[in-house]
Amino acid sequence: MTNSLYETNTEIPDRAILVSLNTLEVKGGGIDPAYSMDELVQLALTAGVEVVDTLIQNRDKPDSKWFIGKGKVDELHEAIQDYDANTVIFDQELSGAQVRNLEDILDVKIIDRTQLILDIFAQRAKTREGIIQVELAQLTYLLPRLSGHGKNLSRLGGGIGTRGPGESKLETDRRHIRRRIGELKRQLEEVTRHRKLHRERRKETGVVHLALVGYTNAGKSTLLKALTSADVYIENQLFATLDPTTRSMELPSGKEVIVTDTVGFIQNLPHDLIAAFRATLEEANEADLILHVVDASSPMREDQMHVVDRILDQLGAGGTPQIVLFNKKDMCSPERLEMLPSGKGYLKVSAFDEGDLLRIREAVQQHLAGGTYSFSIPAFRGDLASLLYRVGNVIERSIEDDVIVYRVVLHQKDYEKYGSELVQFRSESEQSSE
Numbered sequence: 001m002t003n004s005l006y007e008t009n010t011e012i013p014d015r016a017i018l019v020s021l022n023t024l025e026v027k028g029g030g031i032d033p034a035y036s037m038d039e040l041v042q043l044a045l046t047a048g049v050e051v052v053d054t055l056i057q058n059r060d061k062p063d064s065k066w067f068i069g070k071g072k073v074d075e076l077h078e079a080i081q082d083y084d085a086n087t088v089i090f091d092q093e094l095s096g097a098q099v100r101n102l103e104d105i106l107d108v109k110i111i112d113r114t115q116l117i118l119d120i121f122a123q124r125a126k127t128r129e130g131i132i133q134v135e136l137a138q139l140t141y142l143l144p145r146l147s148g149h150g151k152n153l154s155r156l157g158g159g160i161g162t163r164g165p166g167e168s169k170l171e172t173d174r175r176h177i178r179r180r181i182g183e184l185k186r187q188l189e190e191v192t193r194h195r196k197l198h199r200e201r202r203k204e205t206g207v208v209h210l211a212l213v214g215y216t217n218a219g220k221s222t223l224l225k226a227l228t229s230a231d232v233y234i235e236n237q238l239f240a241t242l243d244p245t246t247r248s249m250e251l252p253s254g255k256e257v258i259v260t261d262t263v264g265f266i267q268n269l270p271h272d273l274i275a276a277f278r279a280t281l282e283e284a285n286e287a288d289l290i291l292h293v294v295d296a297s298s299p300m301r302e303d304q305m306h307v308v309d310r311i312l313d314q315l316g317a318g319g320t321p322q323i324v325l326f327n328k329k330d331m332c333s334p335e336r337l338e339m340l341p342s343g344k345g346y347l348k349v350s351a352f353d354e355g356d357l358l359r360i361r362e363a364v365q366q367h368l369a370g371g372t373y374s375f376s377i378p379a380f381r382g383d384l385a386s387l388l389y390r391v392g393n394v395i396e397r398s399i400e401d402d403v404i405v406y407r408v409v410l411h412q413k414d415y416e417k418y419g420s421e422l423v424q425f426r427s428e429s430e431q432s433s434e
Contacts, residue, residue: 012086014049014109017079020091021068022058035300036267040091040113047120052083067098077106089116093270096145114141114270121273129191136184137272139177146173199286208257208368208411210249211284213312214293215304216264219327221245222351223293224261227360246283251365252358253393253409260287267307274314285317288413289367291360296326296340296348323363325349329356369393370411375422376403384422391418 018040022033037054044051055076057068066073067090076088087109088102094112102110111119118138125131199209212220228247246260260283274281284290290312294305305324312318326340330350340348347363349356372395377384379402388394388406391414396407 014047014087015052015083015085016044016049016087016089016111017053017055017076017083017085018044018051018089018091019055019057019068019076021062022056023061032300032303035303036091039266040089040116043113043116043120044089047116047123049087049089052085053079055079062092065098065101067092067094067102073102073105080106080108087111089113092268099145113268114272117266117270117273129188129195132184132187132191136181136188137270137275139181139184140272140275141270143174143177143181146177208255208289209283209287210257210259210289210291210364211287212259212261212291212293213284213308214264214327215295215298215308216266218264218293218295218304219351220261220264220293223291223325223327223349223360224259226351226357228259249361249364251361251368253365255365255368255393257364257368259291265308265311267303269311274311281311281315282317284312284320285315287317287320289364290317290320290322291364292322292324293327294324295328296336297328297331321367323347323360323367325360327351365393368411369409370413370415371409373408373410373415375406375408376400377406377422378403387418387421 018037020033020037020040033056037056041051041054055072057072059069063069068076079085080088085108088106088111090110090112092112093114094102094110099110099112118134118141121130121134122138125134212224214220224245224247228249246258248256249259250256262281262283292305292308294301298304309318312320322345324341324346326346326348328350329337329348330352332340337348340346342348347356347359349360351357373392375384375388377388379399385404385406388408392408392410394406394408396405398405
């Protein structure tokens with residue numbers, strides 16, 4: 001598989017003009033055009049593209065043929081000549097016909113936001129699962145657009161489009177792509193099955209699972225490393241982390257939980273990408289608790305939080321309990337910190353502050369605490385004693401005749417799961433107090 005949806009001669013770097021269309025629909029959807037353009041610049045830089053100019057067009061709705069209208073295309077053509085650009089990147093998704101029309105008149109490579117994100121993901125995927133997911137998303141995106149990607153297809157590798165867009169050859173490509181999509185889906189189903197088995201084993205052992213989620217570049221990987229001493233890649237880039245990383249974290253009580261870092265979310269995250277990465281993103285859906293990491297220093301903080309919540313809803317994880325971590329507080333003014341929500345379920349933290357890391361662990365422990373129970377376990381039932389230490393926080397232990405009495409802080413969810421094994425050994429005093 002190629003590492004990029006489009007490949008260019010490495011001796012000719014991409015010099016791009018970025019274009020965004022500001023329509024009534026965009027305005028009504030609450031997307032700030034200027035911020036979206038800034039984000040597109042960051043995406044382009046992350047992909048290794050040199051940004052030479054930006055252009056924003058205001059229209060009531062997209063032009064069906066030219067997307068931004070013929071007059072603006074002429075203006076764009078002049079800018080391409082002035083800046084010697086060889087690529088134009090659009091902030092919105094284009095149809096195959098629009099790409100073909102723009103390529104014909106501008107004679108440069110035309111890329112849209114979805115392709116750009118897919119390209120970054122292709123560069124970052126390291127594990128077999130990540131590579132399968134990205135290729136599946138790329139081909140699913142490309143299939144309905146084959147007839148509109150003449151110059152782009154000429155830059156494709158991997159045997160799916162090194163030819164021009166002749167109809168008979170395109171049909172051959174379509175058959176190849178459909179067959180490859182089928183193969184990738186079967187491989188992904190196998191990976192998903194293994195992931196599901198791992199999740200079931202974790203549940204059987206009573207291990208509590210936390211998921212770190214958040215907008216891209218919110219600092220999730222930095223927090224994971226600080227909380228768990230994980231050896232993870234950290235870079236001040238969008239989508240620095242693609243493949244999920246799972247590590248164990250010790251709570252103040254000594255109980256261990258596992259924490260999974262997930263891929264960062266972003267506005268207008270391609271649907272094909274969400275679908276392809278569903279198996280990975282479902283780590284959030286299966287979590288006992290979500291740690292929602294927010295870049296407190298971002299001027300678009302609230303919009304980014306809404307994007308994350310919306311994607312969690314799409315995944316079916318909207319109802320999972322959350323602790324919101326307003327990260328990067330060291331980069332915020334006192335006035336900005338004062339404006340942040342506070343109280344139960346909210347923490348203002350820095351990944352570089354040991355006191356804040358302890359507060360995060362304490363908040364997780366408090367959320368998982370549940371009620372206090374007493375169990376009188378026969379001395380010979382070491383298996384049940386081990387279970388208590390694994391799923392609960394043993395706060396007191398005493399010996400009475402041939403039994404050991406444990407006072408345990410146990411989460412309600414764990415009590416419901418393991419209570420049938422332990423309830424016969426509940427002490428009379430504890431049962432009568434209920």
